[in-house]
Amino acid sequence: MRSRKPLALFAAAAFVLAGCGGGGGDASTEGPVTLTWWHNRTTEPMKSKWQQIADDFHKTHPNTSFTIEPLQNEQFQTKVPLALQGNTPPDLFQQWGGGALADQLKSGKLADITQASSGWIGPLAKNADGWKTGGKQYGAPYLMHAVGFWYRKDIFATAGITSTPTTVDELNAAVTKLKTAGVVPIALGGKDRWPDAFYWAYFAVRQCSVDTLKKAVEKTELTDPCFLKAGENLKSFLDTKPFQDGFVGTPAQQGAGSSAGLVANGKAAMELQGDWNPDVMQALTEDKEIGSKIGWFPFPSVPGGQGDPSVLLGGGDGFSCTTRAAKACAEFLGHLVGDDVQKILAETNSGLPVTPAGVSALKSEPHKQIAEAMTKASYLQFYFDTAFPTKVGQALNDTIANFFAGQGGPDTIVKSVSEAAAGNK
Amino acid sequence: MMSAAITTRPPTAPVPHAPAAGGTRRRSRLRQRLELAFLLTPALVLFIGFVLIPIGVAGYYSLYSWNGFGPLTDFVGLDNYVAAFSGDVFQGAIGHNLIIATLSIVVQLPLSIGLALLLNRKLRGRTFLRMVVFAPYVLSEAVTAVIWLLMLQPGGFIDEILRGVGLGGFVQLWLADQSLVLYTLFVVITWKYIGFGVILLLAGLQGVPPELREAAALDGASAWQTTRHVVLPLLGPTIRIWVFLSVIGSLQLFDLVWIMTLGGPANASTTMATYLVDHGFKRYEFGFGSAVAVILFIICFLFALVYQRFALRRDTQGALTGVR
Numbered sequence: 001m002r003s004r005k006p007l008a009l010f011a012a013a014a015f016v017l018a019g020c021g022g023g024g025g026d027a028s029t030e031g032p033v034t035l036t037w038w039h040n041r042t043t044e045p046m047k048s049k050w051q052q053i054a055d056d057f058h059k060t061h062p063n064t065s066f067t068i069e070p071l072q073n074e075q076f077q078t079k080v081p082l083a084l085q086g087n088t089p090p091d092l093f094q095q096w097g098g099g100a101l102a103d104q105l106k107s108g109k110l111a112d113i114t115q116a117s118s119g120w121i122g123p124l125a126k127n128a129d130g131w132k133t134g135g136k137q138y139g140a141p142y143l144m145h146a147v148g149f150w151y152r153k154d155i156f157a158t159a160g161i162t163s164t165p166t167t168v169d170e171l172n173a174a175v176t177k178l179k180t181a182g183v184v185p186i187a188l189g190g191k192d193r194w195p196d197a198f199y200w201a202y203f204a205v206r207q208c209s210v211d212t213l214k215k216a217v218e219k220t221e222l223t224d225p226c227f228l229k230a231g232e233n234l235k236s237f238l239d240t241k242p243f244q245d246g247f248v249g250t251p252a253q254q255g256a257g258s259s260a261g262l263v264a265n266g267k268a269a270m271e272l273q274g275d276w277n278p279d280v281m282q283a284l285t286e287d288k289e290i291g292s293k294i295g296w297f298p299f300p301s302v303p304g305g306q307g308d309p310s311v312l313l314g315g316g317d318g319f320s321c322t323t324r325a326a327k328a329c330a331e332f333l334g335h336l337v338g339d340d341v342q343k344i345l346a347e348t349n350s351g352l353p354v355t356p357a358g359v360s361a362l363k364s365e366p367h368k369q370i371a372e373a374m375t376k377a378s379y380l381q382f383y384f385d386t387a388f389p390t391k392v393g394q395a396l397n398d399t400i401a402n403f404f405a406g407q408g409g410p411d412t413i414v415k416s417v418s419e420a421a422a423g424n425k
Numbered sequence: 426m427m428s429a430a431i432t433t434r435p436p437t438a439p440v441p442h443a444p445a446a447g448g449t450r451r452r453s454r455l456r457q458r459l460e461l462a463f464l465l466t467p468a469l470v471l472f473i474g475f476v477l478i479p480i481g482v483a484g485y486y487s488l489y490s491w492n493g494f495g496p497l498t499d500f501v502g503l504d505n506y507v508a509a510f511s512g513d514v515f516q517g518a519i520g521h522n523l524i525i526a527t528l529s530i531v532v533q534l535p536l537s538i539g540l541a542l543l544l545n546r547k548l549r550g551r552t553f554l555r556m557v558v559f560a561p562y563v564l565s566e567a568v569t570a571v572i573w574l575l576m577l578q579p580g581g582f583i584d585e586i587l588r589g590v591g592l593g594g595f596v597q598l599w600l601a602d603q604s605l606v607l608y609t610l611f612v613v614i615t616w617k618y619i620g621f622g623v624i625l626l627l628a629g630l631q632g633v634p635p636e637l638r639e640a641a642a643l644d645g646a647s648a649w650q651t652t653r654h655v656v657l658p659l660l661g662p663t664i665r666i667w668v669f670l671s672v673i674g675s676l677q678l679f680d681l682v683w684i685m686t687l688g689g690p691a692n693a694s695t696t697m698a699t700y701l702v703d704h705g706f707k708r709y710e711f712g713f714g715s716a717v718a719v720i721l722f723i724i725c726f727l728f729a730l731v732y733q734r735f736a737l738r739r740d741t742q743g744a745l746t747g748v749r
Contacts, residue, residue: 257578405691
């Protein structure tokens with residue numbers, strides 16, 4: 001293949017430089033195998049938890065050993081395509097599923113684990129869908145995530161808000177009360193763009209029926225009028241100016257001035273964020289009691305919307321296997337979704353366990369609440385930037401962020417998807 | 426390139442070997458070639474493997490619509506280049522790079538010269554002051570960016586300082602105001618890189634012979650006249666090198682912008698390099714990203730060639746050109 005030559009040359013050079021010979025072992029044969037594992041937990045406690053889990057697995061499966069390489073989240077964007085294009089991809093790597101997974105399939109290196117996972121995928125139910133393409137399983141989640149409003153119970157009480165908003169009108173009323181009380185109603189990390197996208201996505205999820213949502217992702221288009229209406233609803237919401245000053249320049253997670261930091265330090269009352277937010281907040285404040293001061297409620301329903309109010313926006317952390325050692329890898333994935341590991345993961349509060357057994361081991365109140373909402377939800381809408389092919393998802397995020405900064409309208413957002421899908425830059 | 430550029434003229438041309446008997450000369454020439462081959466090969470291999478080939482490969486990828494997975498099959502010719510140049514965001518990015526480059530010459534250069542002249546004088550605590558000016562340059566770009574990102578948040582350190590000294594009216598949404606963000610970034614860039622210019626110019630000032638100043642003083646030249654007509658002309662080579670490095674740096678500006686604003690809000694601070702990463706890597710459009718990379722490379726390369734040819738010609742004679 002002509003086109004592969006330069007890369008082969010690089011791969012060869014990389015080999016010589018790294019001085020590694022590649023751990024032999026054929027695709028499906030039995031025998032000792034060493035799995036190279038790229039995960040994204042570079043910080044404690046999860047970093048050592050993964051190490052421990054791998055060590056334990058090795059004890060019961062002496063033929064399987066691990067070479068673990070923790071990588072920063074952002075590194076996966078650049079390293080995974082390169083690795084999959086080369087000849088020695090990792091055997092097991094962080095996989096967010098959806099459109100990126102479909103993109104990666106084109107490399108031909110991802111292992112179809114439909115057969116290998118049939119023994120253990122059952123309890124995951126709909127959680128495993130995001131790692132499925134064309135009816136085949138190309139990976140599995142180990143933790144799920146869902147987005148909702150995190151709020152300060154103490155500030156809500158001070159502002160005289162007695163119950164959490166269940167409709168957008170109630171949310172607007174709460175925003176007014178909080179403004180009167182002199183607090184920023186909602187913190188938003190607009191610099192990072194993806195938090196903006198949560199809002200548009202939720203207005204779409206509340207406006208559009210589940211079937212419409214599914215079809216939109218399937219066809220990579222937002223032609224249904226409900227998506228336009230969602231943008232208009234978002235516009236009216238933005239017009240109430242619920243966010244802090246200069247939110248388009250605010251980072252989501254860095255420092256006390258970030259959106260999570262503002263809530264953690266009592267400067268803002270709410271933030272629409274993922275289930276991971278309590279940990280982020282704890283790192284940004286001296287307040288050791290923050291965990292007990294915050295509560296969670298799902299995104300309110302939108303009057304007139306056809307969307308099911310139980311539907312959640314979210315995603316998950318999972319792993320995909322590559323073909324070299326797919327058998328051992330799939331076996332290990334099965335171990336990760338087994339009760340023992342799921343219980344360990346539940347205790348870290350770093351996501352929602354993927355099986356009922358894991359969910360029952362959750363300790364923190366808000367996480368129990370989110371897991372319950374997740375169980376009840378008729379559908380989990382994947383973050384649109386993950387559900388769509390990567391180039392479309394990122395174009396959508398950028399357009400939404402521009403919309404938050406005052407550029408473009410509801411129609412621009414809708415159009416960005418079809419234009420990106422058509423290959424326009 | 427930098428080290429080659431900073432090294433000024435080599436002392437003198439090597440003294441040719443005294444003529445010797447034919448055989449010896451041939452043998453020594455062979456030896457010289459072997460030495461050259463031996464010493465140059467490692468560097469050459471690295472340069473070819475990690476600079477020239479990647480540039481060529483990027484040029485090749487740029488002709489395809491390719492998301493980084495699987496073989497390149499979708500040949501699109503120059504479409505990627507057309508798409509880049511016809512897009513508002515990329516046009517804006519080029520404009521932002523040019524603004525930063527112009528501002529660095531107009532603002533940073535006089536500032537650097539002023540500080541260098543000041544710090545070249547005998548004054549108390551000179552070493553300390555030099556260190557203070559140079560310190561930001563030693564910080565990594567990422568650290569600088571995060572520090573300033575935090576300080577520039579509404580109600581952050583900068584706002585509080587302004588309010589503290591009674592300048593509360595000047596407080597702005599530094600990173601959120603679309604018409605201001607680029608200039609905020611420029612201030613941070615200046616803070617970060619001014620030390621480098623000052624150190625470079627201080628080194629240049631060491632090369633100004635004190636006798637010339639003395640002679641000028643004896644002739645009745647004022648301090649300003651001495652500076653203007655004796656010192657500055659002799660600083661010429663240093664200034665020209667600084668301008669070169671500064672413009673190239675401005676064209677390639679990435680880290681600070683990426684961490685502080687991601688090119689936002691609404692693309693108000695996008696540079697060519699942030700656009701490249703945003704579209705090439707974040708969107709998995711490696712063909713298109715390669716085209717942007719090639720454009721960036723050509724712009725920098727053309728500037729370097731033209732500047733070397735016209736501005737740096739005398740300064741680098743012998744170092745970058747053949748000895749005459």
